[in-house]
Structure formats: structure tokens, C-alpha cells
Amino acid sequence: MYNKIMVPVDLAHLDPLAKALEVAADLARHYRAEVCYAGVTATAPSPLAHTPQEYQQKLDAFSKQQAAEHGQPVSARVVISHDPAADLDAVLVKAIEESGVDLVVMGTHLPRHLGILMPSHGGKVATHTDASILLVRP
Amino acid sequence: MATHSNDPNAKERSQPSEGIPAPEGPANLIDTDYVIGQDNLTTTALGVNVDLHGKVFAVSAIVVMFFVIVTLALQDQVAPLFDATFSFLTGNLAWFFLLSANIFVVLSLVLIFTPLGKVRIGGRDATPDFSYAGWFAMLFAAGMGIGLMYFGVSEPMSHYQSAMGGIATENGVRTDWAPLGAAEGDQGAAISLGMAATIFHWGLHPWAIYAVVALALAIFSYNKGLPLTMRSIFYPILGERVWGWPGHVIDILAVFATLFGLATSLGLGAQQATSGLNDLFNIPDTHTTMVLLIIAITIVAMGSIVLGVDKGVKRLSQLNMGLAFLLLAFVIIVGPTLLIATGIFQNLASYLINLPALSMPFAREDANFSQGWTAFYWAWWISWSPFVGMFIARVSRGRTVREFLIAVLLVPSFVSVIWMTSFGGAGIDQLLAGTFEGEADALFVMLAGLPLVEITSFIAIVLVVVFFITSSDSGSLVIDTITAGGKVDAPKPQRVFWAIIEGAIAIALLIGGGLAALQAAVISTGLPFTLVLLVGCYAIIKGLMSEPRG
Numbered sequence: 001m002y003n004k005i006m007v008p009v010d011l012a013h014l015d016p017l018a019k020a021l022e023v024a025a026d027l028a029r030h031y032r033a034e035v036c037y038a039g040v041t042a043t044a045p046s047p048l049a050h051t052p053q054e055y056q057q058k059l060d061a062f063s064k065q066q067a068a069e070h071g072q073p074v075s076a077r078v079v080i081s082h083d084p085a086a087d088l089d090a091v092l093v094k095a096i097e098e099s100g101v102d103l104v105v106m107g108t109h110l111p112r113h114l115g116i117l118m119p120s121h122g123g124k125v126a127t128h129t130d131a132s133i134l135l136v137r138p
Numbered sequence: 139m140a141t142h143s144n145d146p147n148a149k150e151r152s153q154p155s156e157g158i159p160a161p162e163g164p165a166n167l168i169d170t171d172y173v174i175g176q177d178n179l180t181t182t183a184l185g186v187n188v189d190l191h192g193k194v195f196a197v198s199a200i201v202v203m204f205f206v207i208v209t210l211a212l213q214d215q216v217a218p219l220f221d222a223t224f225s226f227l228t229g230n231l232a233w234f235f236l237l238s239a240n241i242f243v244v245l246s247l248v249l250i251f252t253p254l255g256k257v258r259i260g261g262r263d264a265t266p267d268f269s270y271a272g273w274f275a276m277l278f279a280a281g282m283g284i285g286l287m288y289f290g291v292s293e294p295m296s297h298y299q300s301a302m303g304g305i306a307t308e309n310g311v312r313t314d315w316a317p318l319g320a321a322e323g324d325q326g327a328a329i330s331l332g333m334a335a336t337i338f339h340w341g342l343h344p345w346a347i348y349a350v351v352a353l354a355l356a357i358f359s360y361n362k363g364l365p366l367t368m369r370s371i372f373y374p375i376l377g378e379r380v381w382g383w384p385g386h387v388i389d390i391l392a393v394f395a396t397l398f399g400l401a402t403s404l405g406l407g408a409q410q411a412t413s414g415l416n417d418l419f420n421i422p423d424t425h426t427t428m429v430l431l432i433i434a435i436t437i438v439a440m441g442s443i444v445l446g447v448d449k450g451v452k453r454l455s456q457l458n459m460g461l462a463f464l465l466l467a468f469v470i471i472v473g474p475t476l477l478i479a480t481g482i483f484q485n486l487a488s489y490l491i492n493l494p495a496l497s498m499p500f501a502r503e504d505a506n507f508s509q510g511w512t513a514f515y516w517a518w519w520i521s522w523s524p525f526v527g528m529f530i531a532r533v534s535r536g537r538t539v540r541e542f543l544i545a546v547l548l549v550p551s552f553v554s555v556i557w558m559t560s561f562g563g564a565g566i567d568q569l570l571a572g573t574f575e576g577e578a579d580a581l582f583v584m585l586a587g588l589p590l591v592e593i594t595s596f597i598a599i600v601l602v603v604v605f606f607i608t609s610s611d612s613g614s615l616v617i618d619t620i621t622a623g624g625k626v627d628a629p630k631p632q633r634v635f636w637a638i639i640e641g642a643i644a645i646a647l648l649i650g651g652g653l654a655a656l657q658a659a660v661i662s663t664g665l666p667f668t669l670v671l672l673v674g675c676y677a678i679i680k681g682l683m684s685e686p687r688g
Contacts, residue, residue: 043260043267043360043535044626047174050167050363051261082267082533084627086446 002027002132006036006077006101008092011048011058020107020136025070027105027134034073037063038095042084052080089124096129108135167363172381174365178623190632191623193386198393198621205398205659206643210650217655224517224658227665232513236499238668239516242346243497245675246547249682255540256687259353260360266536270545272452273533278550279455280529280612281348284407284605286340286462286557287598292580293339294562295569297332300507315506318495329566333485334492336562339512340554341489342547343497344519347671349546351527352534354674356542357681360535365624368392368524368670371677388670389620392524395663396620397636399522400613401643402657407606408432408648414582414599418592429645435603436641439610443633447533451611458604465597466560472588473564481559489555517664520671528619529612532626539682564588610637 007024009017028035039062041048041055049055056078063076079095081087096104108122126133180189209216228235249255258264266273297317304322306314314320317335321327354371364370369385376384408428415431416423442450470478502508534542561584568574568587585594614636621636622628647653 042626043264044366044532044624045174045359045363046625046627047176051360053261083447085630085633086444086450087448 002031002033002103004034004036004099004101005031005103005105006038006096006099006131007105008038008040009059009062011039011055011062016138017107019138020105021066023134023136024105025066025072027103028072029070033103034075035063035066036075036077036099036101037066038077038079038092038099040079040081040084040088040091043080043082052078089128092125093128096125096131101131103132103134104129105134105136108137167361172364172378174624176623177381178625189622189625189628191389191621194389194393194623195621197386198390198397201390201394202397202639202643205394205656206646209652209656209659210646213650213652213655217652217658220655220658220662223662227662228509228513228517231665232502232509233499235513235516235520235664235668236497236508238672239343239347240497240499241675242350242671243342245678246346246349246543247342249678250540250543250547253687254679254682255543256538257357257361257682257685258536258538259356259542260535262686264360264536268452268533272456273537274545274549275455275459276452276533276612277530277546278553279451279458279605279608280526281345281550284403284602284609286554286561287581287602287605288410289336289340290557290561290581291565291584294332294336294558295565295574295580297335298328298562298566298569299332301328301331301335312503312505315510316504317507317511318492318504320504325570330484330488331492332566333481333558333562334488335496335507335511336558337485337489337555338493338496339515340558341551342493343516345547345550347516347519347523348526348530349543350671350674350678351523352530352546353539353542354678354681355528355531356534357678357685359531359624361685362681366528366532366626367620367624368528370624371670371674374677374680375673391663391666392528393617393620395521395660395667396525396613396617397640397643398656398660399525400609400640401647402653402660404432404435404606404610404640404644405648405653406657407602408435408644411599411602411606414595414602417582418595418599425649428648431603432641432644432648435606435610436637439607439614439637440634442607442611443614443637444630447615451608451615454604454608454611458601458608461597461601461604465594465601466557468590468594469560469564469588472590473560474567477567478560478563481563482556485559486552486555514661517661520664520667521661523667523671525613525616528616532615532619610640613640 005024005028007020009021024035027033037059039055039059041052043052045051049058056076059076059078063074067074077095077099079091081091104125106122106125122133122135126135177193178189178191268276300314300316301321302323302325303314303316304320305312305316317331321331355366355368358364358370358373359366362370362373364373367389369380369388372380372385372388379385408431411431412421412423412427415421415427421427442454444450496512530546537545561581565574565580565584568584573587574583581598582595585591585598588594614633617636618628618633619626622632647656
């Protein structure tokens with residue numbers, strides 16, 4: 001059914017993602033699919049990494065750790081953005097298209113008061129891509 | 139973009155991501171225990187995420203409120219105080235501003251030709267974030283877009299007239315405002331000197347000021363891994379202390395200069411745009427119009443902020459470059475074409491010939507000019523440098539130092555030569571023909587002397603407004619990054635917040651009065667920032683020496 005599952009991860013906030021990571025791993029086992037962990041980073045130094053290369057190393061380490069825990073084949077994809085606060089959805093959609101992903105498993109927050117002004121990323125990504133999207137609430 | 143699949147060594151490298159491994163590409167990171175954002179306050183209030191540097195944000199906000207309230211409440215008392223501070227600085231420390239600016243120019247020019255110019259911002263393998271067109275449009279729009287609109291016609295004319303008037307003395311003190319030795323009664327020489335003086339104020343020196351701040355920030359952020367805030371360039375001197383109060387103070391000062399610089403220009407700019415609208419459409423020149431204009435500019439800026447750098451400020455900057463180019467081409471073709479074409483080379487030559495005398499910091503006979511014009515401009519450019527420099531740094535990753543300096547120093551200086559020659563030349567031409575009347579809104583008066591005035595004036599007003607939108611947008615980006623402790627991915631509502639604050643301060647000061655007073659206060663921040671920039675020069679050399687070249 002699915003060959004490649006993408007899980008967008010925010011290495012700075014992994015706790016709320018725990019459920020999405022598990023769901024992705026279960027689905028990957030079921031469909032014998034590869035899981036691609038996608039992380040978005042800015043070019044400027046951030047709390048996680050001083051350079052995009054360093055971020056790539058961290059994401060690689062993270063995906064290998066996931067592989068060791070769950071056993072599915074993994075890959076890591078670093079998506080570089082000039083302005084992650086504004087571009088996140090756009091660069092994710094581009095990464096989804098470029099990497100030939102057919103299912104995206106995204107952790108998302110519960111609807112909030114200001115959801116209309118600041119919609120969650122999951123909803124926005126879903127309207128801009130052909131891949132199936134599974135939004136996982138914490 | 140590299141994709142790594144599973145490999146048998148996974149177990150070994152599957153350590154949880156604690157501690158920072160050295161990066162793979164050749165770079166020379168500064169080893170510090172400071173983690174970007176470690177002093178930040180992160181919370182979710184009413185469904186809005188915030189991520190702020192507690193101390194910098196709090197103190198900046200309090201200082202801003204304090205200054206606005208004091209300026210509004212005690213206008214008559216503080217205005218003379220701010221003015222006196224500013225006159226003292228330009229009067230007694232003019233030599234310091236002039237000397238420092240010369241150091242920045244020399245350093246920038248020398249770096250182009252040294253092997254250090256080969257260092258690439260962002261590490262040896264970094265690739266540019268933006269295309270040349272987008273990058274250059276943003277550099278120019280942030281750097282001086284708005285000023286060129288206002289001073290393009292009026293400044294050359296002013297210098298020409300004072301040079302024509304010759305030297306006037308009273309009790310042995312020169313009372314005229316002419317540059318250098320003036321050129322009494324000699325029309326050709328007066329035009330040439332007036333142009334040289336104008337280009338001097340808009341050429342190498344201001345761009346060298348921006349280049350120093352931007353290069354220092356870019357090197358310490360993209361190559362050394364320090365956060366993208368002003369304090370990082372002090373690392374070579376203060377070491378780990380930059381993460382404490384000395385660093386907080388530098389950042390707060392940068393926020394202060396940026397916020398008030400933007401708010402005062404937004405207020406003063408709204409006044410001038412309204413007078414243009416009044417000329418063109420008979421829209422009443424009242425406070426209501428100005429307030430509506432500021433609100434409109436702020437709303438569009440907020441839209442642009444929400445769209446981000448790529449879709450917002452970059453596109454607007456490119457639109458503006460297109461419009462500015464059209465207006466320039468129009469003035470050249472419809473105006474005195476031959477005069478402008480030959481003038482470009484004559485004025486460039488005149489600028490270069492007069493450059494040593496104009497930039498001489500000591501023993502100036504033209505005190506009014508060197509203090510009232512030059513020192514004022516230098517203080518003004520320097521007070522804007524944290525904002526423009528940080529924005530330029532942010533968009534310049536992936537360029538080599540040489541490429542960066544040519545694009546930030548030489549190209550814009552040459553564009554200034556063309557712009558000033560065209561707009562000032564057309565203005566002086568009309569003045570000589572006796573068809574020029576007016577002073578304050580010189581640009582619109584000059585355009586009225588050419589055909590199609592309705593269209594060109596409208597384009598000019600649009601240009602002014604869009605330049606303000608890009609300033610408000612990029613300014614909010616910079617303030618947000620500083621108050622978020624150097625994080626460039628802080629939540630978007632924070633940027634919107636700063637844009638609203640800029641608009642609100644501009645409106646409050648416009649209605650309550652005190653814009654001009656506060657502007658004097660902002661320009662006074664030029665003095666501390668001159669010291670920051672001198673440190674920046676040292677930091678650039680120190681930082682570049684330790685980078686891999688080639």
C-alpha cells in the first residue's frame with residue numbers, strides 16, 4: 001500500500017511527537033515501508049545545531065536510533081529554510097514531492113482558539129500535496 | 139541534499155543527540171558552552187507560542203515604553219535635551235565619526251584585495267541562499283531606498299546653492315554651509331562640488347558602515363556558530379561574558395536604535411508621503427490621513443511578515459527595484475539626458491578627487507558642513523547599522539567575503555552615483571532654467587517639471603510607501619531575532635507584535651508630537667554604536683584569520 005512514509009520531526013520538541021513516531025513505525029512494519037524522518041532547519045545557528053551539516057548529523061543519529069528501536073529501514077532528510085517560522089509548510093510540501101513519499105504521518109496539536117489565524121502545519125500541508133496525510137494528536 | 143539510509147553501524151552512532159559533534163565541512167566554530175536560546179522564556183499563552191530572551195525582551199520593552207511616555211509627556215523639556223546631546227556629539231566628536239567611517243572604508247576596500255576575501259560566509263561548501271537579483275534588491279531596499287527618494291533631488295541642490303554662495307564669515311567664523319572651500323560664482327565648479335559632496339554622503343562611507351556590521355555578524359554567526367545577534371561580534375573581546383549583562387546591554391541598545399529609528403522614519407515618512415498625496419489627489423494633509431497611512435503600511439507589512447522572507451520582503455524589494463529603475467530611466471530619458479550621461483563620469487571623478495579632503499577628520503575649515511552634514515549623516519547611518527547590518531547578514535550566507543564586499547560596497551556606491559547624478563542633475567538643471575519652485579518636497583517639484591507628472595508622482599509615492607513596508611518588515615525580523623536571543627525561527631506572532639509596536643509608536647509620536655526630538659535621541663545612539671563597529675573591525679580580522687580560505 002505505502003512504500004515510503006515521511007515523519008516531519010522537530011528535534012527540539014520530541015516529546016509531543018512520541019505517538020506519531022510510534023504510529024509511523026507500526027505502519028512501516030505493516031506495509032514494509034521505509035520511514036523518512038524530515039527535519040527543517042534554518043541556515044543560521046540554532047539551539048540544536050550551529051550549521052546545517054551539524055543538523056544533518058543529529059537527524060541521522062536520530063533516525064538510526066529509531067531504526068534500532070523499531071527495526072524499519074530509515075532515511076533522514078534535512079530541509080533547509082531561510083525562514084522556518086514562515087516557510088515551514090512550503091518547504092515540507094516541496095520535500096514531500098521531491099522524495100516521492102506516499103504517506104505523511106504528522107504529529108499535531110489540538111485545535112486552539114487562534115487556529116484560524118495560525119492553522120496547524122498538518123492541515124496546511126494536507127491541502128498542498130498528493131500524498132496521504134495522517135495527523136496524529138498527542 | 140544527502141539522504142542516508144540505514145547502515146550496519148547504526149548501533150554505534152545511535153547515541154541520543156547530546157553534546158554537539160564537530161561539523162563535517164571545513165569551518166572553524168567557536169567552542170562555547172552557551173546554547174542558543176538557553177535564557178529564553180518559552181510558553182504558550184492564549185494559544186500563541188512565544189519564545190523570547192527574557193531579559194533582553196523585558197528591558198527593551200520597558201525602555202521603549204519609558205521613552206515614549208517621557209517624550210510625549212515632557213516634550214518641551216526633553217526636546218532641547220535630546221537636541222543638545224546631539225549637537226554636542228556632532229559638534230565636538232565630528233572628528234571621531236569621520237575618522238571611524240574612514241577606518242571602515244579602508245578596511246572594507248583592503249579586505250577585497252587580501253587573501254581573506256576568499257573566505258566564504260557559512261563555511262567553504264556553503265551555497266548562496268538567494269539569487270543575485272533577490273539578494274541585491276534586498277541589500278539596496280534595506281540600505282537606503284527611502285533616503286534616496288527624499289535626498290536625491292534636495293541634497294545636490296542644497297550643496298550647489300551653498301557652494302555658489304561662497305564663503306561667508308562673521309567674527310572670523312565661517313557661517314556658510316558650503317562644503318570645503320566653496321566655489322563662489324563658478325557655476326560648473328559649484329555643481330561639481332555639490333555632487334561630490336552628495337555622493338560622498340551616499341557612497342562608500344555609508345555602505346562601508348553597513349558592510350562592517352553585516353560582515354562581522356555573518357562571520358560570527360554562520361562561520362563561528364554564535365547566535366545571530368549584535369553581542370556575538372564582541373566574543374573575541376569579552377569572551378563568555380557576552381552571554382551575560384554586557385551582551386544584554388548591546389542587544390538592548392540595538393533593539394532601541396532599530397525600533398525608534400524605524401518608528402521615527404515611519405512617522406516622518408508618513409508626513410512626507412501625505413504631502414505628496416495632497417499635491418497629487420488633493421487628499422487633505424491632516425493627522426487622520428497620516429495615521430491611516432501608517433496603519434495601512436503596518437497592515438501590509440504584517441502580511442509580508444506572515445509570508446516570510448522569500449515571499450514577502452524579497453518580492454517587495456524586487457518590485458521596488460523595478461519601480462525605482464523605471465523612475466530612474468524616465469528621469470534620464472525625459473530629463474536632460476546628455477547632461478546626466480556626461481555627469482555620471484564627471485561626478486564620479488569629482489567625488490574621487492574631493493574624497494580625501496571631504497573625509498579629512500581634522501583641521502576642517504568648513505565646520506558647518508563637516509559637522510552639520512557629514513557628522514550628522516555618519517551618526518545617522520551608524521544608528522541604522524544594527525538593523526541594516528543584521529538584515530544584510532541574514533541574507534548573505536553562501537557568498538565569499540570578496541563577493542560580499544563588492545556587492546555591499548562598490549555596486550551600491552556606483553548606483554548612488556547614477557541616482558544622485560540623475561535626480562540632482564535634473565533638479566539643478568530646472569533650477570538654472572528658472573523653472574524650479576519649492577524646497578521641502580523637492581522630488582515632487584522636480585517631477586512636476588517633467589512630462590507625465592501624474593504617473594511619475596504616483597510611482598514615486600508608491601515607491602516611498604513600499605520602501606517603508608520593506609523597512610517595517612525587515613526591521614521586525616531583526617528586532618524579533620535579537621529579542622529571541624538570536625533564534626531565527628521564533629514564532630511568527632512575535633514579529634507581527636513588533637510591527638504593530640513600530641506603527642503604534644509612530645502614531646503616538648505623530649499625534650502627541652516629539653518625532654523630531656526622538657530622532658535626535660536615536661541618532662545619538664550613533665556614538666555607542668561607533669564603538670561597537672570599531673570592535674566589529676577587530677572581530678572581522680580576527681574571525682577571518684582563523685577561517686579556511688579558498
